Amino acid sequence: MDTRNQYQIPQRNELDHDRFAERTPRSPEFDAINRDIAASYEQPTPVERTDYTSMGRSALDISRTQTETVPASAETLNPAYVIGQIGMELTTLRQNELASRNRDDFGLAA
Amino acid sequence: MSSLITKALQLLTGDETNTDWLKMPKKRVLKQLTERELIRLEAEIGATLFGALPKGHRREFFCLDASTWIWHEEWVDESTRKLQTATTRYEVQPTGVLKVQEGARYSYVDGQELDNLTLAIRMYYERVTREIYHQEPKQIA
Numbered sequence: 383m384d385t386r387n388q389y390q391i392p393q394r395n396e397l398d399h400d401r402f403a404e405r406t407p408r409s410p411e412f413d414a415i416n417r418d419i420a421a422s423y424e425q426p427t428p429v430e431r432t433d434y435t436s437m438g439r440s441a442l443d444i445s446r447t448q449t450e451t452v453p454a455s456a457e458t459l460n461p462a463y464v465i466g467q468i469g470m471e472l473t474t475l476r477q478n479e480l481a482s483r484n485r486d487d488f489g490l491a492a
Numbered sequence: 493m494s495s496l497i498t499k500a501l502q503l504l505t506g507d508e509t510n511t512d513w514l515k516m517p518k519k520r521v522l523k524q525l526t527e528r529e530l531i532r533l534e535a536e537i538g539a540t541l542f543g544a545l546p547k548g549h550r551r552e553f554f555c556l557d558a559s560t561w562i563w564h565e566e567w568v569d570e571s572t573r574k575l576q577t578a579t580t581r582y583e584v585q586p587t588g589v590l591k592v593q594e595g596a597r598y599s600y601v602d603g604q605e606l607d608n609l610t611l612a613i614r615m616y617y618e619r620v621t622r623e624i625y626h627q628e629p630k631q632i633a
Binding site: 462475 | 525526527530534555557558559560582584585587588589607609610613614620625627629630633
């Protein structure tokens with residue numbers, strides 16, 4: 383038995399997709415919702431990393447960098463986020479200190 | 493002899509007639525520091541984070557609120573003998589850190605300057621938390 387063509391991928395024209403799409407017209411609202419959902423997926427942040435595996439080869443290789451697409455959290459890489467977190471921590475410490483000294487003055491401290 | 497016994501009894505049972513120690517002192521010294529005074533203490537630590545100060549300069553660096561940091565420096569100009577000041581405000585925004593200087597100069601901090609600022613702020617946080625508030629700093633990012 384000749385099995386050469388047994389696992390051939392069917393051609394597009396052999397499928398019924400186009401005709402199915404014609405039979406089920408979609409509303410513009412439905413398409414808009416789909417676009418919103420697709421857009422809501424977070425895109426991976428490209429991070430530039432030095433290609434350390436090339437060390438020991440040529441100077442050209444050492445200086446070469448490659449860009450990998452790594453799904454990294456943008457927050458941890460963002461210095462503004464870090465500075466903002468520290469600012470909030472310090473503000474909280476300050477307010478707690480003021481509150482505790484007020485409690486001391488009124489004899490309410492534990 | 494009787495006075496000796498009375499004194500011994502007072503030592504054992506306490507003197508119930510003397511209740512002065514229960515009264516609140518009228519001139520009680522409040523050790524409460526205002527927020528401004530706490531910020532001044534923090535600013536003294538902040539001033540030490542950027543290396544040695546030139547002679548005659550005075551520097552302050554502090555966290556004003558959750559999203560604002562201030563750099564202030566004063567010095568006397570040798571030629572004019574007038575007091576010079578420079579104040580920079582750093583506004584923390586979701587998109588970055590905006591540097592606002594006198595003369596309506598605005599720019600986002602980036603590159604090495606941003607790295608240095610972040611490092612200084614981390615050191616400020618660690619030292620202020622330990623030395624003023626006597627707590628261990630949290631691990632942030």
